[in-house]
Structures are given as C-alpha cells and as structure tokens.
Amino acid sequence: MIERWRPETHTFHLRTGETTITLQDVEVIYGLHIDGQALYRVEPPQLSYPQELTRLTDFVPHQRDMHGRSRLLRSFLHAHLRLVHLQHPIGEATPQVDVDRRAYLYLLIIFGGIMFPNTSGADMSMRYLLFIEDLDQLGCYSWGAAILAYIYRGFDRASMGERLEVAAFSPLLQVETFQPIAAHPSDDYVAEDMPYARRWSQGRTRGFHMDAV
Template sequence: MIECWRPETHTFHLRTSEATITLQDVEVIYGLQIDGQVLYRVEPPDMLAYRQELARLTGFEPLQRDMRGRSRLLRSSLHAHLRLVDLQHPIGEATPQAHVDQRARLYLLIIFGGIMFPNTSGADMSIRYLLFIGDLDQLGCYSWGVVVLAYMYRGFDRASMGERLEVAAFIPLLQIWMWTRLRPFQPIAAHPPNDYVAEDMPYARR
C-alpha cells in the first residue's frame, strides 16, 4: 500500500481509482473524537521536567539512562515496571482510585507511544502525551482522531519518499480500513457466496 501512496495528494493511487483514509473513517472505525479540543505540542524546558511529570502522574520515575533525548523513554523500562507493579500490587476492589489512575496512565502511554503514534526505532516511545492525560476525565474531549490521521499521513509520506522499511503510523487503522473499503484485501469467509470472485491486488501504475 505504501507503494501506492502519493504524498502530493495524500491518497492511494490504485489501478481503478484513488482512495484515502478520512476523518470519518477514523471516527467510525475506532470511535476517536474528531471535533473536540485541539491537541498542541508544548515542550518543557528540559528532560528532568518530563521525568518529574512522569513520576507525579504515574508513580514511575525512570533512570536517566532509560531516557532518550528530552521526551523519549525506553519501552522496555516501562514494560518492566508495569509487569512488576501488576505482580506486586494487582488492581482490586480495595485499590485506591489514585493508584488505579496511575496504572491507567501507564497503559495509555503504551497505547499512545507504541500503537497510535509509534516511531520507526521500535526501542523507545514518546511521553509527550503526559501533557494530556493528567485529568483522565478530560481525555475523551480532545480531537485524537485528527492527530492520528495527520500523524498517519506524515508516516506514509516519509515512507513513500525515502528508503525506510518501517512505517510510523497507526497500522491497525490502515488494516481495518483496507478490509472494509478494498475488496481484494477483505478476508475470505469460510463459506464465501457463490458469486464471490477473487480479485488481484490493485497495484499503482508507474
């Protein structure tokens, strides 16, 4: 599909027509808000500010060697911390709400930094999203769908114009969109209809 992508128009140039993922697709497929509050990027002055905010909101204070740059964290360190706290302090009915919220923010960081907004390194993840998960009640008020689509377009652009083998984008969204919108990619049912005809993959014309 990346070979079919054209960054000039942000569309897939297929053999029969052009197609692209829209904001409506993002909202319908994953239920992500597209008309909420605007998400914006604000950089704290230094790396220590991110580490302090991470500790305040999640109870996890990483070592300095686990940080990559100002706002990136080794994914392995976060996963190891989560496995430890889940084992030692499992969530139960008697767990204070503050601890439940801290655990939820850790999992949200994994979802944001590792799934919805990944990078091509595969080893670290951004923790800039701490700025938006302090108040969990407000989490659904932001226009996450707009950011996901813009980030996906940028990932497709970079992959199509360079020699990268990895794509930094919300790939599950692309997969489900292909299954629902492009018939050649749809899974074949165990008992397909009698009139079903398999089609070739619609490669882009060169």
Template sequence: MIERWQLETHTFHLRTGEATITLQDVEVIYGLQIDGQALYRVEPPEMLPYRQELTRLIGFEPLQRDMCGQSRLLRSSLYAHLRFVDLQDPIDEATPQADVDRRARLYILIIFGGIMFPNTSGANMSMRYLLFIKDLDRRDVATRGAAVLAYMYRGFDQASMGKRLEVTAFSSLLQVETFSANSCSPSR
C-alpha cells in the same frame, strides 16, 4: 504501502482504485473522537523534567540507562513496569483512586506513545505525551482521531518524499483500509 501512496492526493492507489482513510473511518472503527479541540503540543519554554513527571504521574522511576536523552524512554522498561504492577498489585474495589489513576495514565501513555503515535526508533517512546494525561478529569477532551489521522498522513508524506525510510503511523488504520479495499475488489 509507500509505493502506493500518492503525496498529491493523500490516497493509496490500489488494484481496486483509489482509497484513503477518512476521519469517519477513524471514528467509526476505533471510536476515537474527531470533534472538539485540536490535540496539539505546546512546547514549554524550558525542557520539562519528564523523568520526574513520569514518577509523579505514573509512579514509575526509570533507570538512567532506560532513558534516551531527556524525553525518550525505552518502551520495554515501561512494559516491564506495567507487567510488574499488574502482577504485584492488581486493581480491585479496595484500590485507592490515586493508584487507579496512575495505572490509567500508564495505559494511556503506552497507547499514545506505542500505538497511536509511534516513532521510527521502534524501541523508544516519547514522554511528551505526559502533557496530555496529567488531568484525567478534563471534560474538554481533544480530538485524538484527527491527530492520529494527521500523524499517519505526515508519516506517509515524509516516507514518500524520501525523508524517512519507515512510516510512523497507527498501523491498525492501514490494515483496516487495506482489508476493506481488497475485500471490495472484483474476483477474477
């Protein structure tokens, strides 16, 4: 796909012509909000204690060997924790709301760091997304759809300029675009 990405126009040049992924695609296909406040990261003046925040918000205290620096965590350790809590303590009607909230934050963190905003390491995920899942009751939900699309465009731009060897993107968006572009191609 990188070979077909045009940096100047942010489009893919396919056999069927130019194609791109739009905000409407993100909203209609994935149901991600595209209107509202921008999703952005404000760096705090000091490094957040991500490990302590992870324990407080999700109830998971990773081993030091599962940490990569101060802000990255092995995805496999988070997945193992998820499997453990799902097996040991399934959610039912008697589950306290605090436990439901911790589980919801765990799923959201995995979706953010592992699916919507992946990084090139493949094995690690950023814990900076903890900043966006602190308050589950916030009514002013940020536009995650626009952030996902911008993140994908940035990843393709960097890869096409040779700054990166791999693309960081919500790969399902690429599969949908490739499928829809190919399904519209004239038969030969």
C-alpha cells in the same frame, strides 16, 4: 504502500483507482473523536519529562532506559507494569490514586507506543503526558483527527525519501481494508452503533469470517 502514496493528494494510487483514509473512516472504524480540541506540539514542562512521569505515576525511570530527554524504552515500562501487577493487583480496596497512576502508565503506552508510534519501535514519547494528566478531559481532544494527520505525515515523509519506514497507527490501516461479514446475518448481538473494529474483534470470537473489500 509507500510507493503508491501521493503526498500531493494524501491518497494511494492503486490499479483499481484512488483511495485514502478519511476522518469518517477513523470515527466509524475505531470510534475515535474527530471533533473537539486540537492536539498541538506543546512546550516542555517546567519539570523534565522523567520528573513529570514520576510526579504523575510515582514511577522513576533510570537514565539508561531513556532515549534523549523525552523518550522511554517500551520494554522497560512493560516490565515495570508486569511486576507491579503481580505484586499489587488492582482490587476493590485499591486507593483511587494508585488506580490513576496505573492508568497514566497504560495510557502512555497506548498513545506513545500504539496510536502515535515512532520508527524505532523500541521507545515511546512521554510528551503525551501533558495531554493525559487530566483524565476527565481525555474525551475533549480530537484524537481521531490527530491520528489521521500523523498517518498522512508518516507516509508523506516516507514517500519523499525522508524516512525509510512509516510510523503510524497500523491497526487502522489493516482494518480499513476488510469488512466484517456475519456468518449468521440474523444474529443481533452486534450493536449497530458499535465501531467496526469492535464488531470485528467480537465477531472473530463468534464465527465471523473476513472478506476483502
């Protein structure tokens, strides 16, 4: 894929023609917003990133589990969440502040480890804490546009020899090349306005099969 990517046009040059991922693909396949406030590189907070993480989540990372000043080992955070879930599972009596703290940690994994990963695959950036601190404002950002720009940047740098690997939201690349086809077209349990990725995941559990486009 890297060899067939052209950074001048942000497209793949294949034998069958020229193709790319568009904003419409991001919105239709994963239901991510492509309008709203732009995400931008912000200045570091007054507190260090580990201190900011502790302030929001009451979770104290160790120095040995840090890479630089803003990256945290994914395995360490996963282990912490598993332990917390076993010792203090969320229930109806769980205080809202504890629910929010757990949500911040899961969101950090989603944004830093899945939607905006890095080429190491071992750690994640804590910079996204500055965008997820206000949970009510999460839907105001253009996450879809940011993911697409991140994918373009990853393939650009790899195709120009600046990187050996591409760090991108790989599920989008995988789903983009397939289309869910219902085994029983008369079934109406898939909502028409549901993002394709959700239709795919539901369909696979109910007898869908995949045909390459």
